Amino acid sequence: MLCVSVCPKGQLREDKGLNKRGIKPIKFLGKNCTGCALCAVICPDVAIEVYK
Numbered sequence: 001m002l003c004v005s006v007c008p009k010g011q012l013r014e015d016k017g018l019n020k021r022g023i024k025p026i027k028f029l030g031k032n033c034t035g036c037a038l039c040a041v042i043c044p045d046v047a048i049e050v051y052k
């Protein structure tokens with residue numbers, strides 16, 4: 001959930017339920033993403049890749 005809290009544009013939010021790995025997924029809204037990559041930098045699992 002660190003990425004949700006750090007996004008300056010509110011483009012990430014907690015999704016409903018669990019995925020098939022039993023992990024609560026994050027939903028990317030994607031409308032106003034600036035590509036700042038703060039979400040990727042803060043993720044301890046290196047689970048996010050940002051590209052334009």
Ligand code: SF4
Binds near residue numbers: 009010032033037040
């Ligand atoms: S790259 Fe996009 S989704 Fe990630 S923190 Fe920046 S604005 Fe938010």
